[in-house]
Amino acid sequence: MNRQRIGLGRRGEELAVEELQRRGYEIVARNWRCEIGEADIVARRGPVWAFVEVRTRRGEAYGSPEESITPRKQARMRAVAERYMAEHGLHEADGQLLMVAVEMDRAGRLRRVEVLEVE
Numbered sequence: 001m002n003r004q005r006i007g008l009g010r011r012g013e014e015l016a017v018e019e020l021q022r023r024g025y026e027i028v029a030r031n032w033r034c035e036i037g038e039a040d041i042v043a044r045r046g047p048v049w050a051f052v053e054v055r056t057r058r059g060e061a062y063g064s065p066e067e068s069i070t071p072r073k074q075a076r077m078r079a080v081a082e083r084y085m086a087e088h089g090l091h092e093a094d095g096q097l098l099m100v101a102v103e104m105d106r107a108g109r110l111r112r113v114e115v116l117e118v119e
Contacts (some may be wrong), residue, residue, distance in 0.1 A: 008104075012056025013040060016100035019113045025050060034087075037080045041100075049095045051081035053118070056102040065101035066116065074118055 017027055025043040032039045041052035053073070055065030077097050085095055097118035103111040 008056055008058055009054075011104075012100075012102040013054050015056075015102050015110065015113050016041060016052065016054040016115075019100060019115060020050075020052065023115065032080075032084060034080065034083050036083055037076045039077070039080050039084060042084060047094060049081075049085065049090060049093050050098050051077060051084065051095065052098045052100060053077055054100045054102065056104070058104045058106060058108065065099070065103065069099055069118060077118060 013030070017030075020027065020041065020043050023045070025045045027041060027043050028049075029042040030040070032042050039051045040054045041050075043050045043052060053069065055068050057063075057065050074097070081095050081097060085091065085093060099116050099118050101112070101114045101116060105111055
């Protein structure tokens with residue numbers, strides 16, 4: 001991955017964290033990894049745990065952030081969330097899958113940051 005894409009991804013994650021905190025989420029972990037995959041952000045709001053995938057796009061060449069969450073990606077997100085909850089003794093906790101869509105224009109100006117529930 002080139003430096004520009006890494007920088008764009010980091011900026012997207014920072015914006016996602018800010019938006020989640022604005023909505024009352026406590027950020028518990030970032031880039032939590034296991035052999036199944038990664039959760040970009042693990043957050044909590046009250047008793048509900050959220051496992052968040054951040055998708056950042058600049059321009060429209062690769063489609064919208066929402067289009068990039070395929071059924072396969074959803075299944076992996078679900079598996080990662082289940083592993084996290086099992087490893088942290090959260091067997092009775094409620095969990096949800098979220099994505100944060102971050103869109104910027106070609107000049108890098110923010111167009112939108114949107115938090116969406118993943119099925």
